[in-house]
Amino acid sequence: MTLARGAGAVLLALLLLEPWLPLGDVRQYLLHVLIQIFVWAFIGGAWSLMGRFGLVSLGHGAFLGLGAYTAALLWNFWGLTPWLGGLVAVLLAVLLGALVAYPCSRFQVIGHYFGLVTLAVGEVVRLLIIAERDWTGGSLGLSLKPAQGDSLLAMQFADKTVFYYASLLLWLAGLLVWRRVDRSMARSAMEAIGEDETAAASVGIHVTRFKVGMTALSAALTAVGGVAYAQYISYVNPDTLAGIGVSLRIVFAVVLGGMYSLLGATVGTALTIALSEYLRIVLGLKFIGMAETIYGLLLILFIIFLPAGIYGSLASLVRRVRRGTMVAGSAGPA
Amino acid sequence: MIDPIFLVEAALNGILLGGILALLALGLNLIFGVIDIVWIAYVDLVMVCMYAIYFTVQVYGWPVWVGGGVALALGALLGIAVHVLIISPILGSAAVNQLLATGGLLFFLQSFATFLWSTDHRTVRFSLPSWEIGGIFLPATRLIPFGISIIAMVVLYLFLTKTYMGTAIRAVAQDREATALMGASPMLIYLVTSAVGGLMAGLAGALLIFQYSVHPFFGGQFGPLTFMICVLGGLGNMPGAFVASFVMAEIIQIAGVIWSTEMGYVIAFVVFIVMMFVRPGGLLARRQ
Numbered sequence: 001m002t003l004a005r006g007a008g009a010v011l012l013a014l015l016l017l018e019p020w021l022p023l024g025d026v027r028q029y030l031l032h033v034l035i036q037i038f039v040w041a042f043i044g045g046a047w048s049l050m051g052r053f054g055l056v057s058l059g060h061g062a063f064l065g066l067g068a069y070t071a072a073l074l075w076n077f078w079g080l081t082p083w084l085g086g087l088v089a090v091l092l093a094v095l096l097g098a099l100v101a102y103p104c105s106r107f108q109v110i111g112h113y114f115g116l117v118t119l120a121v122g123e124v125v126r127l128l129i130i131a132e133r134d135w136t137g138g139s140l141g142l143s144l145k146p147a148q149g150d151s152l153l154a155m156q157f158a159d160k161t162v163f164y165y166a167s168l169l170l171w172l173a174g175l176l177v178w179r180r181v182d183r184s185m186a187r188s189a190m191e192a193i194g195e196d197e198t199a200a201a202s203v204g205i206h207v208t209r210f211k212v213g214m215t216a217l218s219a220a221l222t223a224v225g226g227v228a229y230a231q232y233i234s235y236v237n238p239d240t241l242a243g244i245g246v247s248l249r250i251v252f253a254v255v256l257g258g259m260y261s262l263l264g265a266t267v268g269t270a271l272t273i274a275l276s277e278y279l280r281i282v283l284g285l286k287f288i289g290m291a292e293t294i295y296g297l298l299l300i301l302f303i304i305f306l307p308a309g310i311y312g313s314l315a316s317l318v319r320r321v322r323r324g325t326m327v328a329g330s331a332g333p334a
Numbered sequence: 335m336i337d338p339i340f341l342v343e344a345a346l347n348g349i350l351l352g353g354i355l356a357l358l359a360l361g362l363n364l365i366f367g368v369i370d371i372v373w374i375a376y377v378d379l380v381m382v383c384m385y386a387i388y389f390t391v392q393v394y395g396w397p398v399w400v401g402g403g404v405a406l407a408l409g410a411l412l413g414i415a416v417h418v419l420i421i422s423p424i425l426g427s428a429a430v431n432q433l434l435a436t437g438g439l440l441f442f443l444q445s446f447a448t449f450l451w452s453t454d455h456r457t458v459r460f461s462l463p464s465w466e467i468g469g470i471f472l473p474a475t476r477l478i479p480f481g482i483s484i485i486a487m488v489v490l491y492l493f494l495t496k497t498y499m500g501t502a503i504r505a506v507a508q509d510r511e512a513t514a515l516m517g518a519s520p521m522l523i524y525l526v527t528s529a530v531g532g533l534m535a536g537l538a539g540a541l542l543i544f545q546y547s548v549h550p551f552f553g554g555q556f557g558p559l560t561f562m563i564c565v566l567g568g569l570g571n572m573p574g575a576f577v578a579s580f581v582m583a584e585i586i587q588i589a590g591v592i593w594s595t596e597m598g599y600v601i602a603f604v605v606f607i608v609m610m611f612v613r614p615g616g617l618l619a620r621r622q
Contacts, residue, residue, distance in 0.1 A: 056430050103611040111429060112372060116565050117610050120603045123558050127603070131596035244558055248374075248437050255434055289448030289550075296442030303435045304423045 015168060019161045031160045033277055037270045038167035039229050042174040044254040044265035046221035049181055050214055051251070052259045054194035055101075058115045059122030060222050060250050063093040065242025066125055067223025068230035069136060075154070076145045077135070082155045086227040090220045096121075097219030098212050105211040108197065119244060126243030141237030144230070155231040163232050170228055171266070174221065178262055181217075190214055256302055258309025267311040336592060343470045344591040345584060352583035353480040354541055358556060359563040359575040360487060361534030367507040367570030368527040371421060371432045375439040376535060377560055378553035379416070382443060383409045383539030385451060388548055392458045406536040413532015417525060440553065447550035457547040479541035486537055487576070490530075494572075503527055507570055559586075559599070562606040568616020578617055582606075 014021070015034070023030060047060050070092055071085035080088075100121055103109070109117055129136045136142060147154035150162075157163060181187055189210045192200040201207050230236045240246060249272070257268020275298065279291035306313045362376045373379075383405040390401035420435050462474035494500035505513045506523050514520050546552070563582050567574030582602050590598030609617070 051430070056433075058433075100607075107611045107614055109610055109614055112433075112569070113565060113610065113614065115433065116372075116561050117607055119558060120562055120607050124600050124603045124607075127596045127600045131594055131600060244554065248434075248440070251430075252434060252437065255430060287449060288452070289445040289450075292445030293442055293449055296438050296440070296445055299438035299441065300420060300435050303427075303431050303438060304420070307424070307427050307431050 019164060028160060031164050033273060035160065035163050035167045035232060037266075037273050038171040039225055039232065040250070040253065040273065041266040041269040042167075042171050042228075043222055043225035044250055044257070044269050045174045045178050046218050046225060047250050048254045048259040048265050049178065049218045049221070051254060053190040053214065054110070055211065055215065056111075056115050056251070057118040057218075057247070058244070058251065059118030059120070059125075059247050060218075061122040061242040061244070061247040062096060062118070062125040063219040063222035064226040064229075064246060064250075065122075065129060065236075065238060066096060067093050067226030068236045068241045069129060069142075070223075071227040072142055072144055072230050072236045073135065076142065079145075081153045082227060082231055083153070086224065089223045089227055093219040093223035094216045097215040101212045101215035102208065105208040110197070119247070122243055122247045126238045129238040129242060136238075139238055141235055141240075144234040144236075146234070156234065167228065167232070170224070175262060175266075177217075177221065181214075182262065186210060186214065252299055254309075256299070256306075256309055258312025258315070261309075261311055261315060264309055264311045268309065271310065339469050340591050341588060344587040346470060346472070347476070348584035348587035349580065350476045350480045351587060352580035353483040354538065355556075355559070355563060355583050356576050356579035357483045357486060357534060357538045357541070358560045359567065359579050360490060360572060361531045361538065362560055363564045363567070363570060363572060363575045364490075364503075364534070365527060365531040366564060367572075368503055369417075369421065369425075369524050370510075371429075371436070372561060372564075372569075373416065373439075373531075374433060374436040374557070374561075375416075375443055375553070376436075376531075377555075377557040378440050378443040379409065379412050379532060379535040380539040380542065380556070381447065381548060381550070381552040382412065383536040384543045384546075384548035384552065385447065385456075386536075387540050387543050388456050388458055392456070398460075402537075402540040405540040406533055409536020409539065410529045410533040413528040413530070413535065414525060416532070417528035421528070422521075422524070440557075444550050444553065451550065453550055455547040455549045458543050460544060475544045479544045482537075483541055486534070490534070491572075493530075499523075499526055503530075559602070562603065566606055566609055566617060568618060571616050571618060574616045574618040581617070 018034065019027070019031065021027070043060070043064065047057065050057055067086070067089040070089035071082045074080040074085035074088060075082055100118065104114055104117060130139050133139075144156070147156045150157045150159070189200070189205045192203070192205055193207050193210060197207055226241060230241070253268040253272045254265045255268070256271060257266065258264035272295070276291060276295055279294055283290045302310070308316065358377065358380065362373060365376075366372055386408045387401040387405040390396045390404050391398055396404075416436075416439065420439060421432070424432055424435055460475060462478070464471055464473040464475075466472070492500075494504055502513070502518050502523050503526065505516070505518065506520055506527075510520060513523075542548075542556075546555075559582065563578045564575055566582065567576070567578035582605075585602040585605060586595075586598040588598075589601045
């Protein structure tokens with residue numbers, strides 16, 4: 001445990017010092033990749049708050065898109081600071097989450113059906129953004145109106161370092177929330193509900209309240225992630241922020257990492273982003289589509305051969321090895 | 335106010351679109367009902383088959399029926415390949431993983447198609463007549479696929495009800511364990527079901543190419559809609575999927591004429607979401 005903790009501390013220190021490391025030309029690019037990893041890991045963590053309890057949402061793009069577009073539109077049209085715009089975005093996402101989760105819970109829409117309902121919600125948000133092209137820019141997307149120079153109020157900075165630390169903080173905050181949920185009564189309640197709803201209700205667990213609450217929390221965090229990403233890229237697009245594509249990518253990253261562990265979402269996101277960046281650099285513009293092809297192929301292979309996720313499988317392997325050595329140690333001659 | 339003639343035309347187009355959607359939904363529904371896995375990438379298999387018919391007919395100049403045969407054979411092969419390579423190793427895994435494995439296939443097929451054939455939209459040109467009845471145009475490119483689709487569905491129905499294999503497939507859909515106890519091999523039945531499902535994808539591709547141009551992201555256009563039709567009809571429920579196809583097609587076409595194409599889809603999806611709450615077992619489910 002101390003070894004793992006030490007490695008973690010070194011890694012965190014490296015992450016904190018990254019902007020000062022002597023990396024030369026690579027630094028800006030590395031910053032960009034890390035910011036993406038932090039933001040998407042945060043979003044993945046938000047998804048896993050539902051996913052780990054059997055509420056497998058295939059439509060988190062809905063909350064992401066709703067969040068990003070709300071803040072972006074409020075800023076572009078009324079000059080409302082994304083800090084307040086983000087607040088509005090979170091409120092709307094919570095509302096949408098509750099609007100979906102409440103009836104789903106009341107009418108016992110679970111499993112495949114829950115996945116497909118959320119998938120429909122994600123597509124509805126994407127199509128609405130495209131349909132309202134007069135003020136959302138439709139499928140061409142929308143650029144954020146630039147502020148005069150760096151502005152904390154507008155959440156716009158020329159220097160990536162600011163975004164880097166902001167996203168690092170966001171990611172850590174996400175981990176904190178995840179841990180809080182992991183150690184709360186809500187976790188036990190949600191696990192009981194995930195196992196057997198009727199049984200959970202019969203021992204006095206308020207099924208609907210917990211489900212709606214967890215969905216609202218997940219939706220709120222996802223919206224925050226959407227706002228953060230939109231501010232960093234300073235551009236929003238319905239196909240990259242809403243709909244089935246991005247929703248599946250979030251799920252993939254988390255399942256790849258393992259959704260039952262604190263760092264699963266982060267490991268999965270880091271791997272998928274690193275993989276697609278690596279393939280993009282290696283294959284470049286010569287073979288358009290090849291990088292994604294390999295990505296898809298690897299996803300299938302990972303799911304077939306590492307069903308508990310990479311981090312999850314590794315963690316259980318380490319545990320088994322450790323228990324194995326302990327048993328061997330105690331069984332051996334004294 | 336919209337000229338009623340447009341609404342009538344939209345309603346007719348809805349029926350014609352519904353015929354094709356029903357074919358797609360039945361293929362997916364058969365697989366779901368028997369193997370209990372939703373192939374997220376189902377319409378992407380259709381996309382690959384559309385390319386097959388595009389290349390055979392438009393590029394190499396083969397007759398349409400030969401191209402269609404190639405698309406059908408390819409569809410069946412793909413169905414078998416998907417089952418053997420992806421589904422059978424994870425039959426016992428969590429439902430999420432099964433869903434995601436076919437989701438990985440979706441990324442794979444889309445990007446591989448982009449790699450091989452670029453993102454250009456490709457169209458097969460048919461010189462077929464078009465009839466005008468009272469100001470409404472009925473092109474043969476819509477009528478012929480509709481007719482073939484209906485015939486195919488009747489054939490599928492007969493296959494499932496009249497043949498030994500069809501009966502076995504229905505038995506597995508009803509109760510997997512009991513069927514295995516009766517001595518039928520679920521593995522063989524899964525394989526046949528996947529092949530038939532793939533065959534339907536090939537046929538749907540051959541029919542869709544009459545009206546739509548094919549591109550690597552074609553699956554996104556019909557994929558979500560197809561799942562929703564299956565669920566709306568009741569997963570595994572064939573008549574339900576058939577009815578749901580026409581309901582969704584009518585909503586999309588009529589709302590599309592009144593507002594916009596995207597709004598047509600939005601309304602159809604919202605109807606789907608609401609129906610999930612009102613009739614979770616599907617349109618034709620009996621109240622228990």
